[in-house]
Amino acid sequence: MGASALTRLGAVFLLFSAQVACEYGMVHVVSETGVPRGKDYCILYNPQWAHLPHDLGKASLLQLGDWSSSLLCSPSDLPASGFSNQIPLVARGNCTFYEKVRLAQGSGARGLLVVSKEKLVPPGGNKTQYEEIGIPVALLSYKDMLDIFRSFGHKVRVALYAPSEPVLDYNMVIIFIMAVGTVALGGYWAGSRDVKKYMKHKRDDGPEKQEDEAVDVTPVMICVFVVMCCSMLVLLYYFYDHLVYVIIGIFCLASSTGLYSCLAPCVRCLPCCGCRVPDNSLPYFHKRPQARMLLLGLFCVAVSVVWGIFRNEDQWAWVLQDALGIAFCLYMLKTIRLPTFKACTLLLLVLFIYDVFFVFITPFLTKSGNSIMVEVATGPSDSATHEKLPMVLKVPRLNSSPLALCDRPFSLLGFGDILVPGLLVAYCHRFDVQVQSSRVYFVASTIAYGIGLLVTFVALALMQRGQPALLYLVPCTLVTSCAVALWRRELGAFWTGSGFVKDLPQSPWAPADSPQPPRDPDGPCPQQPPGEEQAKAPLSTEQPPEPSTSEEEGAAAPAQEPKSPAPHPSERVGQDPALSSPTAQPGISA
Structure with a gap:
């Protein structure tokens, strides 16, 4: 029983390894009838069957045999002349990938493409089968097969290769x-x-x-x-x-x-x-x-x-x-x-x-x-x-x-x-x-x-x-x-977020007698205590509001009664109200 369990565990490990080893590759298709440019199509292959070259220049350009109507599951499906120096294109189903590729290799094929109408899956196998097979086997989607024949006709040559993936794309x-x-x-x-x-x-x-x-x-x-x-x-x-x-x-x-x-x-x-x-x-x-x-x-x-x-x-x-x-x-x-x-x-x-x-x-x-x-x-x-x-x-x-x-x-x-x-x-x-x-x-x-x-x-x-x-x-x-x-x-x-919340009160830990920085006409308007607004209110009846006055102050000024006489405009030149007026000190009401 222990040996049987180990055997099953090994089979699961081999199947998992086959799936992990599955990689994407390309099949380069060119026409034999004079179409100048070729085209690459996606294939899914298992490198444990046979490795594909990383460079297209090192890949052999071979004739593609259209046997997509055949499942290639028995010797009767083989053509009389075999697959000499060809890459046959067969349909998926009715037997394992190993049975298909074994028949193709025995008939002289240099590779095998299996057409799938379903989602592409890894062409897996076991270690013994990998050692027996020496030609690559890959899956090609049915949609790509139709595009190949529509674009290049049925007389085409193909080359299988798998370029290395870049670490990071540009x-x-x-x-x-x-x-x-x-x-x-x-x-x-x-x-x-x-x-x-x-x-x-x-x-x-x-x-x-x-x-x-x-x-x-x-x-x-x-x-x-x-x-x-x-x-x-x-x-x-x-x-x-x-x-x-x-x-x-x-x-x-x-x-x-x-x-x-x-x-x-x-x-x-x-x-x-x-x-x-x-x-x-x-x-x-x-x-x-x-x-x-x-x-x-x-x-x-x-x-x-x-x-x-x-x-x-x-x-x-x-x-x-x-x-x-x-x-x-x-x-x-x-x-x-x-x-x-x-x-x-x-x-x-x-x-x-x-x-x-x-x-x-x-x-x-x-x-x-x-x-x-x-x-x-x-x-x-x-x-x-x-x-x-x-x-x-x-x-x-x-x-x-x-x-x-x-x-x-x-x-x-x-x-x-x-x-x-x-x-x-x-x-x-x-x-x-x-x-x-x-x-x-x-x-x-x-x-x-x-x-x-x-x-x-x-x-x-x-x-x-x-x-x-x-x-x-x-x-x-x-x-x-x-x-x-x-x-x-x-x-x-x-x-x-001080300064972004409306009606935010002045911070209580701000020093009352700290000197104010010089006011920049294009700089931010410092937050004024409520008393200062009241002290400036009489000015709104004598002259238009200054550009630095906010909309809220301008709207509230006419409704406020002055509680102390406003200084003459000439006395205000170059003078900071926060330092000159006793009503501008924090914590003192006007």
Whole structure:
């Protein structure tokens, strides 16, 4: 019984070894009738049957024998003349791969291609069979066989080879530049509205210059968002063919809106097409938008529609998808705002757990043993629609390799891996504006994001499987931001987001008699105690408010009664009210 158990264990080990040893290769096809250029097709082979050369120049170009109507399971299936110096093409089924390749080798074949209408599986065997067979055997998909005969005819020559896989594809450089550039530009743009608020204090003088209000994210919104993400991912896993078109429609609508938001500031600077729509009662046109903005809207919608129609064109559609995706990410980074570092930490940590769970834990919960996240992102192999989710940046592989031809022709990076750390980078830039730190937080968090992305690429190259990018991006960005705040001794203000929350009271530990820095006319307006507003109130009846006065102060000034005579304007020149007026001291009411 012990020997029997050892035998079974050895058989399982050999079968597992055969599956692990399975590799992707290529079959190079050229026509014998004068078609000048050849073409490569994907094959799945087992190197334990016979090794394939890594270089096409060292592979033998042999005639392909079309026996796809034969199963080659018995000697009666062999042709009378045999397979001398040929690579026969036979159908899969009714017998083992060993029986097929043994008959082919005995008839003089130099290799064997087995056509499969089903999913390609490793052509396995045992150690004794491997030692007996000396010709390569590989699987070719039925779809590729039809394309070969349609493109080259039935008189073709083929060469089997398996080039080495590169450690890292060059397209990772393009993805790195796009991702880091989007995070940096989106974070800078998101903080620019606070530059206007804290540095310039200028009011918009017209509806064309007003920007959309940012949406502050609360902990409740974070929890609801994560629950929705989990639910949608599970629904996509089970009902992919039905929901994928919903996601495609949402992407077209959201990306066109994002593209419009990104291009609108540039279009407003154009000197032409500034005329407005005549007065009317239509739902949108009653606002009389400019003609150039209408043309921009039509252009953005047209770009989304063109992508939606030609989304499966692998040659160029990925360029449109990446452009629309970057515009969508920039729009979201500008619109969604995390008001405190506490909210940033909560969001990043929850999505960190979400990403790791659906990539590393779900393979143990699914029947197929595949990750839910990877299965949904790349599209299920058994999908009837063969559609792919557009919520990713995708770049085709630039190196010629079997993996690019067979399994993953594109490298992907999800929008969440850009948006989630990008919200933290945007928060860091806004905090830089508040404390006037020369953008040290913004630069440090952007560099940390780039380092985290590089670590993700290294893990992808070493493990050769899909990686949850937030597993590396979240620790890099969070730890770096905290380290900078600790180094500058601003962790308390950085954690609570002082300056971003409306009506935030002045910090009680600020010294009352500390000298105020000289006021920069373009610098941030210092927070004034309530008493100072009342002391300045009489000036609103004598002269217009200064540019540094906020909208709230200007609105409240006329309603306040002066409690002390205001100084003459000539006495205020070069004098800081916080130092000259006793009502401006912290803790003292006017």
